[in-house]
Amino acid sequence: MSAEHAATTPFAGRSLVSLLGEQRATIVEVLRQDGDASVAELARALDISEVATRRHLTVLEEDGLVAAQTVKQGRGRPAARYSLTADARRLFPQGHDQLAGELLDFLADHGDGEGLRQFLRWRMQRQVDGLRDAVTAEDLHERLAQLAGRLSEAGYAASVTPDGAGFTLEQRHCAIQDAAEEHPELCAYEAAGFAKVLGTDVKISRRETLAAGGSACVCCVQPRTAPAQHEPTLHDSRPRPRQGASARATQPSGTSGRGDEL
Numbered sequence: 001m002s003a004e005h006a007a008t009t010p011f012a013g014r015s016l017v018s019l020l021g022e023q024r025a026t027i028v029e030v031l032r033q034d035g036d037a038s039v040a041e042l043a044r045a046l047d048i049s050e051v052a053t054r055r056h057l058t059v060l061e062e063d064g065l066v067a068a069q070t071v072k073q074g075r076g077r078p079a080a081r082y083s084l085t086a087d088a089r090r091l092f093p094q095g096h097d098q099l100a101g102e103l104l105d106f107l108a109d110h111g112d113g114e115g116l117r118q119f120l121r122w123r124m125q126r127q128v129d130g131l132r133d134a135v136t137a138e139d140l141h142e143r144l145a146q147l148a149g150r151l152s153e154a155g156y157a158a159s160v161t162p163d164g165a166g167f168t169l170e171q172r173h174c175a176i177q178d179a180a181e182e183h184p185e186l187c188a189y190e191a192a193g194f195a196k197v198l199g200t201d202v203k204i205s206r207r208e209t210l211a212a213g214g215s216a217c218v219c220c221v222q223p224r225t226a227p228a229q230h231e232p233t234l235h236d237s238r239p240r241p242r243q244g245a246s247a248r249a250t251q252p253s254g255t256s257g258r259g260d261e262l
Contacts, residue, residue: 016028016029016091019091020060023046023048023052023056024056024059024060026045026046027042027045027046027053027056027057027060027066027082028060028065028066028084028088028091030042030045031066031082031083031084032084032088032092035083036069036081036082036083037081037082037083038079038080038081038082039053039054039057039080039082042057042082057082064085064087064088065084065085065087065088065091066082066083066084066085066088067082067083067084067085068080068081068082069081069082069083097178097179100179101178101179101182104116104119104179104182104183105182107119108183116183116185120185120186120189121189123189124189124190124192124193124196125193127190127193128193128196128197131147131150131193131197132197134146134147134149134150135147135150135197135198140167140198140201140202140221140223141160141162141167143198143199144160144167144169144198144221145160147160147169147194147197147198148160148169151171154175155173155175156171156172156173156174156175156217157171157172157173158170158171158172159172163220165222165223166220166221166222166223167220167221168207168218168219168220168221169194169204169218169219169221170216170217170218170219171210171216171217171218172216173210174209174210174211174217177210177211180209180210180211181211184209184211184212186211187206187209187211187212187217188206190217191204191205191206191219192204194219198221200224201223201224202221202222202223202224203221203222203224204219204220204221204222205219205220205222206218206219206220207219207220
């Protein structure tokens with residue numbers, strides 16, 4: 001196994017060599033191809049000493065990418081054989097995003113989109129349940145700061161700024177942007193979930209989404225001064241309708257904190 005071959009395996013747009021270094025990348029490729037290998041076998045593949053090979057294996061073990069298992073070999077002393085861990089799978093191309101997109105397409109295109117609506121309601125409720133314990137402050141600004149903190153912990157780079165009588169909730173990263181570009185209903189249900197988390201004294205409207213080509217996902221958050229008869233629709237949550245059933249209206253009809261219509 002050559003280092004040149006190891007360099008051709010991409011991970012998030014980068015090669016194994018750029019991630020791990022040439023010799024450790026070669027070790028990972030050998031173990032991917034062969035399943036497991038001894039120190040001596042890896043040293044031959046690398047054309048370096050066993051001592052140097054062990055140093056590379058130690059680093060890979062510390063990173064959680066390889067693990068050793070002791071194997072009996074006849075009458076001799078047991079020998080360690082190395083293999084990749086489950087965490088090492090992240091180094092190689094995965095099809096999870098494609099599978100998720102196919103599942104959403106299937107739900108949208110069957111049963112007049114009701115399967116997709118049920119899924120989005122279920123997903124929204126899971127998100128609400130996961131956020132409610134962290135969003136407990138009495139003051140709306142503080143609640144929004146708590147919500148933004150949890151979103152940032154999840155990788156969404158969220159922030160809150162005062163905006164007139166209300167606030168702007170901004171997310172600079174979207175972990176599901178590819179799916180949301182095809183199914184913008186995801187954005188609408190996310191905002192409806194925020195409204196449920198923040199409470200009945202709040203109304204939310206979407207102003208911008210990354211999926212629609214914006215610079216961020218932006219929600220305008222206003223304190224409710226009187227009971228609202230009608231809530232604004234999430235007007236910009238459907239920027240690019242798809243061909244087929246998913247282009248039908250599968251977004252929540254409003255953004256009240258109650259979320260009863262969902």
